[in-house]
Amino acid sequence: MNPVARSAVAAPADPVGARPSSRLEIDGRLFNPYSKDFIRSPWDAWDRLVRDYPVCWHKDLQMWVCSSHDACSEMLKDTRFSTNYKNWEHAPAPKPEADKNHFEKAIDAGLFAVEVREHLRLRKLTMPAFSKPVMMKIDAKIRDLIVTCFDEIGSPATFDAFEMIAEKLPVRSIARMVGVPTDMENFFHDFAVNVVTATRINLPLKRREQAIQDTLPGFQYFLDLIRQRRAAPHPGDDFVGSLISASDNGDRLDDYSIVSVIQAVIVAGSDTATDLHTYALQGLLKNPQQFALLKQQPELMENAIIELLRYGAFGKTPQFRFAAQDAEFWGQPIKKGQSILLNLTAAWVDPQKWPNPRQLDITRKMDGNIVFGAGAHFCIGTYLVRVQGGLMIQEFARRFPNAELLNGDGEVDYDYQHHNARRINKLMIKTHL
Numbered sequence: 129m130n131p132v133a134r135s136a137v138a139a140p141a142d143p144v145g146a147r148p149s150s151r152l153e154i155d156g157r158l159f160n161p162y163s164k165d166f167i168r169s170p171w172d173a174w175d176r177l178v179r180d181y182p183v184c185w186h187k188d189l190q191m192w193v194c195s196s197h198d199a200c201s202e203m204l205k206d207t208r209f210s211t212n213y214k215n216w217e218h219a220p221a222p223k224p225e226a227d228k229n230h231f232e233k234a235i236d237a238g239l240f241a242v243e244v245r246e247h248l249r250l251r252k253l254t255m256p257a258f259s260k261p262v263m264m265k266i267d268a269k270i271r272d273l274i275v276t277c278f279d280e281i282g283s284p285a286t287f288d289a290f291e292m293i294a295e296k297l298p299v300r301s302i303a304r305m306v307g308v309p310t311d312m313e314n315f316f317h318d319f320a321v322n323v324v325t326a327t328r329i330n331l332p333l334k335r336r337e338q339a340i341q342d343t344l345p346g347f348q349y350f351l352d353l354i355r356q357r358r359a360a361p362h363p364g365d366d367f368v369g370s371l372i373s374a375s376d377n378g379d380r381l382d383d384y385s386i387v388s389v390i391q392a393v394i395v396a397g398s399d400t401a402t403d404l405h406t407y408a409l410q411g412l413l414k415n416p417q418q419f420a421l422l423k424q425q426p427e428l429m430e431n432a433i434i435e436l437l438r439y440g441a442f443g444k445t446p447q448f449r450f451a452a453q454d455a456e457f458w459g460q461p462i463k464k465g466q467s468i469l470l471n472l473t474a475a476w477v478d479p480q481k482w483p484n485p486r487q488l489d490i491t492r493k494m495d496g497n498i499v500f501g502a503g504a505h506f507c508i509g510t511y512l513v514r515v516q517g518g519l520m521i522q523e524f525a526r527r528f529p530n531a532e533l534l535n536g537d538g539e540v541d542y543d544y545q546h547h548n549a550r551r552i553n554k555l556m557i558k559t560h561l
């Protein structure tokens with residue numbers, strides 16, 4: 129047997145909880161997140177990972193893979209593993225400050241790139257912009273957006289929920305959250321698409337470089353807006369105004385830190401919310417009894433959204449970490465500079481944590497879930513997720529009370545090239561209107 133084949137069938141670790149003492153290895157035959165089969169049906173691969181290889185070295189991907197619920201929960205809180213790709217052994221050499229453009233300066237100042245102390249500082253100073261009073265002001269704007277979106281769908285016999293809902297709502301919701309005027313929404317949309325494209329490390333360099341160039345007018349727009357607001361008698365009490373006014377004993381956010389927050393919510397909040405919409409509708413329509421229960425008990429909505437995200441498990445390569453030092457983790461010898469695929473979606477369906485993980489149960493106790501991460505980088509956008517997801521589901525139920533997935537499965541299709549998600553890009557709804 130060749131060494132690659134041997135590694136694919138390496139002896140499994142002891143049952144979950146036990147910590148193996150030698151390096152566990154797998155290869156692409158056990159887990160290939162880019163294969164079509166995996167994207168359509170990741171369940172068997174994830175089952176094996178969480179059970180037998182909770183933390184292992186992937187010989188083909190040349191990175192560690194951390195998959196079980198307990199291991200992922202631990203890694204999320206372990207500061208030896210950084211979100212900053214500059215800790216990666218293959219990171220490109222840093223550019224001199226004078227050569228950096230707006231995009232690069234914003235990335236460098238951002239939540240995922242800064243070190244632990246600076247990250248704490250940023251989270252503290254950005255807190256007021258995500259506070260309930262600021263967020264509640266955007267509720268009405270998002271409600272209006274969702275009503276318009278469903279008006280645009282009208283009353284067809286069938287429609288594609290990806291095209292008509294999931295592709296439209298997330299970026300427009302973020303535009304409303306950050307306070308972009310409606311006549312600038314198309315400009316913001318192009319900016320957001322370019323920001324997301326520019327951060328997709330699996331795209332060809334040329335395409336990313338073009339996208340980076342195309343983000344620059346958007347950054348200039350926000351930098352000008354921030355300067356105007358700073359010059360005004362009061363910066364305003366909306367999202368951008370709150371970031372400008374935020375102060376911790378006189379310590380304040382500078383312009384690039386503020387645009388980096390806008391960039392972070394675009395990167396972290398547009399793709400994820402696209403998948404939220406398709407997977408939530410797919411989950412509810414595949415489980416009509418659960419949908420009926422939610423209609424009867426709308427107070428379950430918040431729990432239902434977390435459960436729908438968990439159950440759909442839309443991530444392909446959800447998050448990454450980079451070892452900032454040599455570290456033994458779950459008995460595995462992780463070397464400084466190595467990268468780790470933090471396989472959160474596998475953890476969301478780990479049967480050791482979630483009994484009957486493939487069953488949708490909107491009443492499930494979600495204590496200890498890591499759907500929005502854990503620790504220092506815990507998701508900053510949960511309020512927007514609740515509002516956007518909750519209002520979309522409510523409006524869908526009101527307009528299409530008898531809807532079903534067309535031909536049983538909604539003729540579901542995937543974007544197999546998507547950089548990190550099992551992206552559904554077609555989900556046909558039969559409205560029965």
Ligand code: HEM
Nearest residue numbers: 239392393396397400401404447500501505507508509512
């Ligand atoms: C729709 C479903 C969403 C899911 C499942 C989700 C999940 C997550 C997870 C797991 C993390 C932690 C990442 C890590 O530790 O590496 C995270 C962080 C983050 N999320 Fe979300 N998210 C969602 C939507 C959003 C939205 C709508 C926004 C923006 C409004 C947002 C903004 C952020 C930001 C800025 C961070 C980084 C926080 C930091 O580094 O301190 N997310 N999210």
